[in-house]
Amino acid sequence: MLTVLLILIPFIAGLIAFGLKGSGPKMLAMVASLATVATAIGAWCRLGTAPADLSFAANWIPQLGSQFKVGLDGMGMMLCLLTAIAFLLVFINIHNREYESSSSFYGLMLLSQAGLTGVFTAFDALQFYIFWELALIPVYFLCSLWGGEKRIAVTFKFFVYTFLGSLLMLVGIIYLYAQTPDHSFSWESFTTLHLGADQQNWLFWLFFVAFAIKMPVFPFHTWQPDTYEQSPTPVTMILSGIMVKMGLFGLIRWLLPVLPEGASMWTDVAIVLSIIGIIYASCIAMVQSDLKRLIAYSSIAHIGLMSAAIFSKTEQGMQGALLQMFNHGINIIGLWIIVEIIQQRLKVKNMDDLGGMAQKAPRMATFLVIISLANIGLPLTNGFVGEFLMFSGLFHYNHWFMAIAGLGIILAAVYTLNMIQKVMFGNTNALTDTTTDLQPGETLALSVVVAIILILGVYPKPILDLVSSTTAGVLKF
Amino acid sequence: MNALISTALSGVVLMFVGLFARNKQTIKFFAIAAIIIAFIANLVQYPSVELGSYTMFGMIEVSKFSVIFNAVALGSTLIYFLLSGSDFEKVGEHVADYFALIFFILAGISLASTFSNLLMLFLAIEIMSIPQYILAGSDKKNQKSNEASLKYFLMGCFSTGILLMGITLIYGSAGTFEISSLGLGAENVSPLALCGIILVAFALSFKVSAVPFHFWTPDVYDGSPTVFTSFMATVVKAGGFIAFVRLFHVGFNGGTISQHWMLILSIITALTLVLGNFTAVFQQSVKRMLAYSSIAQAGFMLFAVIAMNQMAAQGIILYAAAYSVATIGVFAVLMRMHDYTFEGFNGLAKKEPLLAFAVTVFLFSLAGIPITAGFFAKYFVLAAAIQQGHMLWLVILAVLCAAISVYYYFRVIIAMYFKQGTPVLEPVSGGFKAALILTVIIVLAMGIFPHLVIGCL
Numbered sequence: 001m002l003t004v005l006l007i008l009i010p011f012i013a014g015l016i017a018f019g020l021k022g023s024g025p026k027m028l029a030m031v032a033s034l035a036t037v038a039t040a041i042g043a044w045c046r047l048g049t050a051p052a053d054l055s056f057a058a059n060w061i062p063q064l065g066s067q068f069k070v071g072l073d074g075m076g077m078m079l080c081l082l083t084a085i086a087f088l089l090v091f092i093n094i095h096n097r098e099y100e101s102s103s104s105f106y107g108l109m110l111l112s113q114a115g116l117t118g119v120f121t122a123f124d125a126l127q128f129y130i131f132w133e134l135a136l137i138p139v140y141f142l143c144s145l146w147g148g149e150k151r152i153a154v155t156f157k158f159f160v161y162t163f164l165g166s167l168l169m170l171v172g173i174i175y176l177y178a179q180t181p182d183h184s185f186s187w188e189s190f191t192t193l194h195l196g197a198d199q200q201n202w203l204f205w206l207f208f209v210a211f212a213i214k215m216p217v218f219p220f221h222t223w224q225p226d227t228y229e230q231s232p233t234p235v236t237m238i239l240s241g242i243m244v245k246m247g248l249f250g251l252i253r254w255l256l257p258v259l260p261e262g263a264s265m266w267t268d269v270a271i272v273l274s275i276i277g278i279i280y281a282s283c284i285a286m287v288q289s290d291l292k293r294l295i296a297y298s299s300i301a302h303i304g305l306m307s308a309a310i311f312s313k314t315e316q317g318m319q320g321a322l323l324q325m326f327n328h329g330i331n332i333i334g335l336w337i338i339v340e341i342i343q344q345r346l347k348v349k350n351m352d353d354l355g356g357m358a359q360k361a362p363r364m365a366t367f368l369v370i371i372s373l374a375n376i377g378l379p380l381t382n383g384f385v386g387e388f389l390m391f392s393g394l395f396h397y398n399h400w401f402m403a404i405a406g407l408g409i410i411l412a413a414v415y416t417l418n419m420i421q422k423v424m425f426g427n428t429n430a431l432t433d434t435t436t437d438l439q440p441g442e443t444l445a446l447s448v449v450v451a452i453i454l455i456l457g458v459y460p461k462p463i464l465d466l467v468s469s470t471t472a473g474v475l476k477f
Numbered sequence: 478m479n480a481l482i483s484t485a486l487s488g489v490v491l492m493f494v495g496l497f498a499r500n501k502q503t504i505k506f507f508a509i510a511a512i513i514i515a516f517i518a519n520l521v522q523y524p525s526v527e528l529g530s531y532t533m534f535g536m537i538e539v540s541k542f543s544v545i546f547n548a549v550a551l552g553s554t555l556i557y558f559l560l561s562g563s564d565f566e567k568v569g570e571h572v573a574d575y576f577a578l579i580f581f582i583l584a585g586i587s588l589a590s591t592f593s594n595l596l597m598l599f600l601a602i603e604i605m606s607i608p609q610y611i612l613a614g615s616d617k618k619n620q621k622s623n624e625a626s627l628k629y630f631l632m633g634c635f636s637t638g639i640l641l642m643g644i645t646l647i648y649g650s651a652g653t654f655e656i657s658s659l660g661l662g663a664e665n666v667s668p669l670a671l672c673g674i675i676l677v678a679f680a681l682s683f684k685v686s687a688v689p690f691h692f693w694t695p696d697v698y699d700g701s702p703t704v705f706t707s708f709m710a711t712v713v714k715a716g717g718f719i720a721f722v723r724l725f726h727v728g729f730n731g732g733t734i735s736q737h738w739m740l741i742l743s744i745i746t747a748l749t750l751v752l753g754n755f756t757a758v759f760q761q762s763v764k765r766m767l768a769y770s771s772i773a774q775a776g777f778m779l780f781a782v783i784a785m786n787q788m789a790a791q792g793i794i795l796y797a798a799a800y801s802v803a804t805i806g807v808f809a810v811l812m813r814m815h816d817y818t819f820e821g822f823n824g825l826a827k828k829e830p831l832l833a834f835a836v837t838v839f840l841f842s843l844a845g846i847p848i849t850a851g852f853f854a855k856y857f858v859l860a861a862a863i864q865q866g867h868m869l870w871l872v873i874l875a876v877l878c879a880a881i882s883v884y885y886y887f888r889v890i891i892a893m894y895f896k897q898g899t900p901v902l903e904p905v906s907g908g909f910k911a912a913l914i915l916t917v918i919i920v921l922a923m924g925i926f927p928h929l930v931i932g933c934l
Contacts, residue, residue, distance in 0.1 A: 063791075063928050130847040137846065144895045152895050156887065163846075164880035171876055174860045175869075 002043040003054050003070045006080055007117045009036050010087075014110030014138075018103055025106035026095060032110060033088040036117075040077075040084040044466070047077055060127070065184040070121040075252060075322055075470040078463060079120040079245055082329045085448075086241045087113050090234050093337050093445040097344065099146060099232075112138035112238060119246055125173045125185040128254070132166055132246065139235060139243065146232040154226040161223045165210035172206035176258065191257045191477065200262030207255045208270065214247035215303045217270075218277035228296035233340035236292070240299050240336065241329040248303070248325055251310050252318070252474055260477040263311070270311045271397075275405050277304035282411035286418070291339050291349045294419060295332065298375070301408050302328050308405060309390035315471060317393020322467040323460055324386030327374070327453075331383060334371040334449035338364060341442055342423070346431055351419065356428030360435040365424045367438075367446040372420055374453045376412045382456035478539050480519040480547040481587040487511035488580035495573020505562045508576040512558060515583070516551040519544060523933070535655060538593035545933065546590045546719050546794055553712050553801040554583060556919070559912040560809035564704040568615050575615060578608035579708060586716035590723065595644045595654040598720060602640060602684060605716055606633050609709055613701040625700025632693045636683035643676030656728035666734055674729055674738050678745075681724070684717040685775050688748040698768035706764070707808035710771040715797035718778050722793050726785050735785065742783050743871055750776035750878040757885045762817045766885050767807065770843065773882060774800050777858055777875060783868065784861035791931040792857030798930055799850035799923060803842040806916045809909075810836050815901040819888050823898025829905065833893040835913045840886040842920050845879055850923035855879065857927075 013032035017025040046053055055071035072080065087109070099105040115135030122128035136159065143155040173185070180189045195203070213220040228236050256263050263270075281300035288294040306324050309317035341364065342357075343349050358365035374381035377388075387409070395402040438446065456463060487508075494507050523544050525531075530540030565572050585604030592598045610633060614626025644654075650670035651659040661670045683690040698706045729738060753773030760766040778800070781793035810832050814821050826833035842851035859875060862868045892898075923930055 061926070061928050063932060130852075133847045137841075141894070144891070152891055156884075156891065159887070160880060160883055163883055164877070167876040167879055168873075170856070171859065171863070171869075171872055174856070174863050178860070178864045 001056060002039055002046060003072050003121050004056050005039050006036060006043065007070070007114050007121065009039065010110040010117065011114035014107045014114060017107035017110055020103050025103045029091050029106040029110060030095065033084065033091050036084040037088050040081045043072060044077055044081060047072060064126070065182065066126045067124050067186060068127060069124040069186060071123045072121060073470050074467040075249065076120045078322065078326055078466050079249060080117055082326050083113060083116050083120065083242050086237065086329055086333055089333055089337070089445045089448060090237050092441050093340065094234050095441050096439065105142070105146065108138040108142050112142070116242055116246070120249060123187040125177065125187070125190060129166065129170055129173055135243065135246070136162055139239065142235045143227065143231040148230040151230045154230045158223040158227040161213050165213035168206045169210035172203050175203065193258065197261045197265070200259045201265055204259050204262030204266050207250070207259065211247040211250040211255065214250070215244055215307055216300065217273050217304060217307055218280055221277065221300050224300060225293050225296040229290065229292045233336055233343060237333045237336040241333040244299065244303055245325050245329060248306055248310065248321065251307065252470065256474050257477045267311050271308045271401055274304040274308035274311070275401060277301065278405055278408040282408050282415065285415040286411065289351050291342070291351055294415060295335050295339065298412065298415065299332060301412065305387070305390055305405060305408060308401065309393050312393045312397035313475065314393040314396045315475060316389045316396070318471040318474060319464055319467065320386050320389025320393055322471065323463050324390060326463055327382040327386050327456060330449055330452050331371055331375045334446060335375065337442065337445055337449070338368050338371070341438070345435055348431065351422040354423045354432055355426040357432050357435055358424040359428055360432060361437040363438050363443065367450060368424060369420060370450050370453060372416045374457070376416050377409060380457045382453050382460065384457060385460045478533065478537065478591070479522045480515055480551065481584055481591070483515040483518045484580050484583040484587060487515060488577045488584065491573050491577040491580060495571065498573065501566045501572050504573045504576060505565070509555070509558050509562065511580065512551060512555045516548065516555060519547045519551060532593055536594045536597050537591045539591055541933070542790060543590040546797065547587050549794055549798040549930070550583065550586050550712050550715060553798065553805060554579070556802055556916055557708055557712070557805045560805060560909065560916065561704050561707060561812060564812050568702045568704060569617065575612065578612055581608045582713060586712065589716050589720040592720070592723065593656055595647065595656060598724060599640060599644060601720060603637065605713060606637070609713060612705040612709070613697055615705065616702045621700040622702060625697045628693055629697045636680045639676050640680035643673045643680060646670065646673030646676065656724060659728050661729060661734045666737060671737055675741065677724070678738055678741060681717065681721045682745055685714055685721060686772050687745050687775055687779060688752045688772065691772050694772055695765060695768045698771070699765050703764060703808060703812050707805055710767065711801035711804045714771065714775065715801055718781070718793055718797065721782050722790070725782055730785060739783055742779065743868065746776055746779040746783060747871060747874055749779060750875055754878040754881045758881065760885070761819065763811055763819060763822070763889060764817045767804065770882065770885065771804070773878065774843070776878070777855060780858040780862045780875070784865040786861055786864055788857055788864060789861035792854065792861050795857050795927060795931050796854040799842055799854035802916060802919055803839040803851060806839040806913065807836055809913070813902045813905060819892050820898070821900060822889055822892040823896040823900060825893040825900045828900055829902070831910055831913065832905065835917050836893065837890050838917050838920055840889055842924070844883050844886045848921060848924045850920045852924055853927040
């Protein structure tokens with residue numbers, strides 16, 4: 001039942017938020033996201049003792065054999081927890097910002113949270129598809145209504161891209177459904193299908209394209225930098241912190257178990273695409289002067305590494321990718337929070353206009369440095385553990401792949417340190433002179449981020465234990 | 478059967494009501510009452526056919542399938558009357574006659590869903606078409622309306638001729654008009670029968686505006702008074718499809734016969750999808766865009782014809798319901814606007830949030846986005862085609878086209894929500910808003926619980 005609550009709390013709160021006025025929606029969003037975090041932690045405790053309690057199934061469309069079937073395994077739990085924490089961080093960070101027609105803003109944010117949680121908990125393919133789409137629609141409206149100048153064209157491109165991908169996936173789902181002996185959409189029926197290699201061969205692409213667009217993996221990434229740049233920053237946090245994980249999640253939950261042979265046939269192609277993405281995105285990130293675009297490209301590079309590690313199908317690679325999914329979500333939200341603060345104070349996002357902010361805002365500078373170092377995987381930060389595991393998994397699969405992907409780390413250090421230097425250090429200018437340091441809400445949100453970074457950097461065991469069951473499950477197929 | 482009788486009678490009664498009623502409001506009231514009676518009369522018949530169908534005089538076969546389809550057609554018409562009934566009087570003087578003509582069309586549709594004899598098919602198609610020629614030209618002083626009517630009439634007559642010729646050839650080969658005992662697939666297919674089937678397929682493709690027989694559609698839909706376009710593009714088209722599905726699933730099935738026409742229909746489907754969607758992208762007027770979108774949607778409904786299984790039968794009914802209700806809804810709002818271009822919708826969300834929200838739900842449904850009726854409609858027809866096998870290329874093409882359709886449907890949403898402007902619209906009454914909310918609820922209910930419609934099939 002707790003799993004259903006995870007979806008229902010934000011969903012109902014979102015609907016109510018549309019009807020509230022003044023600061024009502026803001027308060028409601030905060031309360032609802034706190035309640036979701038509490039529920040998620042409760043579910044985590046339950047997962048160890050009574051995992052069966054977390055599954056819930058009800059007949060939905062009996063004619064089709066489709067059920068409303070939710071449940072939590074290690075990976076689902078980890079991502080639900082990440083979703084709950086991320087939304088809470090976003091709401092804390094923006095609690096003193098004013099948005100035009102805030103009731104719709106918070107309502108849509110909460111609805112997207114419900115959709116995302118639905119994706120991570122679905123164990124019925126049709127239900128998974130429906131939540132996959134539902135998560136997209138509120139985000140589409142959020143970006144188009146509160147985004148930057150070019151928002152309409154950019155978010156439209158984003159929508160059409162992902163919609164096309166998901167339709168291909170729908171064809172794949174229907175095809176698999178038609179093959180199941182009991183005509184069911186359930187995850188169990190899908191994973192026990194064992195289709196022939198020739199079918200898996202092309203079915204792989206129907207699913208992979210959908211997930212690759214969402215992650216995004218080169219060459220399906222072209223929507224991503226524009227969308228991140230044009231979206232309002234709270235939405236960018238959700239997009240890059242959680243929505244991209246939908247693609248990785250899809251790989252582990254659906255693609256690898258359902259089409260194992262198809263996946264092994266195309267492993268090299270998928271890994272090479274991911275690695276091209278790492279190098280390509282890192283190179284572009286080095287020459288970006290726009291802060292938001294820089295982080296967007298760095299995100300492509302990180303996601304590429306995770307996807308390569310998942311396809312390596314080794315235990316370390318899988319564990320590392322799962323851990324890094326959580327870490328990346330936390331770290332990138334931290335980075336976006338700082339970008340949002342800078343943009344809010346100074347109305348610029350070009351690094352050439354900034355400089356010397358460390359003198360005016362020392363606390364912000366400290367936070368930025370820690371989060372950035374975590375982002376490039378310095379030891380003692382959470383990024384290190386994940387990247388180490390992923391590289392070692394990739395190394396087991398193929399030395400050369402690991403060697404080339406490893407270049408990404410060096411490039412990441414180059415653009416990240418360059419960014420810190422341009423934004424925080426150097427001389428102040430007329431604009432940055434006016435900066436003020438963090439406000440309490442912002443400090444709180446960033447402290448939570450940094451705390452998670454340091455704790456998981458030293459002691460990543462809780463998350464690794466949580467997801468180990470998923471890893472073991474996937475590697476069996 | 479009940480649907481056929483009640484709609485035909487209602488048509489006659491309404492013509493007399495027109496003679497005596499002084500007030501146009503009364504006529505509308507009568508029409509709504511008549512459609513509700515027909516709807517109930519049709520549903521009352523359901524228990525008698527639940528276990529099996531029955532045939533009357535070798536002409537009509539009443540089955541579960543036909544009863545449910547009639548319920549969808551009559552229900553959609555009820556929604557249409559509720560939303561757009563008061564727009565009838567803006568077209569011209571003879572309001573009662575317009576309503577009567579609509580009822581005659583419905584009688585034709587009830588016949589199209591029940592015919593078991595090729596003669597009845599011909600009658601059904603004609604009863605559906607002739608009132609449409611009149612409705613298309615009902616705006617007498619408007620040249621475009623006259624042109625639409627004449628164009629439709631001439632082209633329609635032509636296709637009727639082809640239909641008759643096809644029926645004759647089939648009769649010559651099979652020796653009977655009974656669709657269930659044509660026996661065309663039993664042995665080698667005779668060239669005569671094959672010609673007949675192809676001619677019938679072409680004539681019916683004309684009626685449902687499938688490419689390359691669609692050329693009349695944009696002009697007729699654009700020229701006709703919008704209130705009648707709304708009906709012609711939805712319920713009537715669904716009626717054409719039901720005849721199509723019945724004839725091909727019952728009559729031209731068995732043996733090797735279906736292989737012969739399946740390829741032709743697959744090509745027609747592919748052309749319809751591609752041309753309908755691509756042309757809709759370039760339209761400047763929402764009304765014309767909807768005309769092309771109706772061609773594109775016909776492409777999806779054709780899947781139900783090609784895939785001959787239980788799922789296709791469910792799919793065509795669900796598709797008919799989803800497509801009709803959503804399109805009627807969009808048209809109802811469109812009729813409130815003064816400017817039919819996309820720019821005319823700019824800023825509607827600020828001025829009339831309810832209308833904008835309703836249109837968004839309807840367009841989501843047309844685009845096939847989950848939790849609206851359109852998603853499961855598309856799901857069923859595509860799943861039927863995949864189950865049938867051998868048509869995966871067509872399914873992938875359809876999916877690509879569905880992604881293109883997002884472009885033109887979302888243009889309206891973008892205009893309403895993300896662009897600034899002051900749309901000019903007629904005053905919106907409370908009753909209209911209530912009917913709109915009801916329609917939205919129906920669309921969402923069918924999208925979450927599709928078995929409400931097809932569960933009893």
